Amino acid sequence: MTHRVRHTKQRAAILDTLEAMNRPLSLDEIQVGARERCPGIGERTIFRNLKEMMDEYLLVRVFLPGKPTLYELPTGEHRPHFICRNCDQVFQLPGETPEVMSRYKAPPEFEIDGEDVVFFGRCPACKK
Structure with a gap:
């Protein structure tokens, strides 16, 4: 079964935020940037999209000690x-x-x- 990647304005706002900041971002940072690009986008919509985008390998979750969960765009490499x-x-x-x-x-x-x-x-x- 092929997984179809959806293209929505909410996803575009999330991806644009990550590309513009060019660093791993927390959920809070993504919310701020996504709401600037797509006013009215809700926290649950952002969280649902983050999960779906990770399932589709469009995002990577980063766990660092003492930090909240971070999200970044995949590079195909294991970077420091x-x-x-x-x-x-x-x-x-x-x-x-x-x-x-x-x-x-x-x-x-x-x-x-x-x-x-x-x-x-x-x-x-x-x-x-």
Whole structure:
């Protein structure tokens, strides 16, 4: 069964928000940007669209310790993330991260099912 990708003004508002900000965004940040582009769009509509877009591989969910769930556009690569210590924004950095899990032998009582490389520092805006 082929999954049909829907094209709606609500989805366009969500995608435009992610493209314009060019970094992983929280649900709250997506809501603000989507409402600027599509006034009246509701939280449930945004959340439903995010879920459907992840199912269709149009979005990727990002989990980082101490952060709310973030959403970003897929790149086809496993990229590192950067958290600004000043403004607390998260960015996706260019370049693919090396495979770490295959080179690390976890203790037998642990089951590892993923990894993420995270850098910390100051973003370009905060560095000025």
